Amino acid sequence: NAGVTQTPKFRVLKTGQSMTLLCAQDMNHEYMYWYRQDPGMGLRLIHYSVGEGTTAKGEVPDGYNVSRLKKQNFLLGLESAAPSQTSVYFCAARDSNYGYTFGSGTRLTVV
């Protein structure tokens, strides 16, 4: 049972490039989330989804888009990467008792 899997684990992008981060869960959880973590800033919520086909904005949504076409997958897209988006990105899925299960993170550097 893998839980939450994020791909890729590392990526370097040039400014202006686009990419998609994939989050996959095998726990059949309804809720999924994307956070970013920066030094001194803690984890900040980017977007989240309360079920297949739904998405909602979090605290810092600008510059990102998401899609939840299938219940098990939650995609985070960067259409035109900026150096300010250099960060560690964590995906999480939530169970009925509120606890989050996190993926192991994606370390993204935009140069």
Place this chain on the structure above:
Amino acid sequence: RKEVEQDPGPFNVPEGATVAFNCTYSNSASQSFFWYRQDCRKEPKLLMSVYSSGNEDGRFTAQLNRASQYISLLIRDSKLSDSATYLCVVPWANQAGTALIFGKGTTLSVSS
């Protein structure tokens, strides 16, 4: 007041010490709270849930004071393996659904 505030530390304590972290929150309607532990360059992992006045799990005790809107985490008999960052987590008051908001974390370093 920010949604979640924590003392960033670092807290440097010897093995066997008792250490306490505090966290304040702004959403008075929050019903459930959590402490997560995060090791360096790893994902956060759930340490404890706090649904009522408090919760105890071995050496760890979490307490909730709704009137003052703060949560505390007490670690007794600290171990080297307790060294980590501890994140206070509260529900985010939003309209479309429910998400969790994380504090910036309190760093604990336990030394021998």
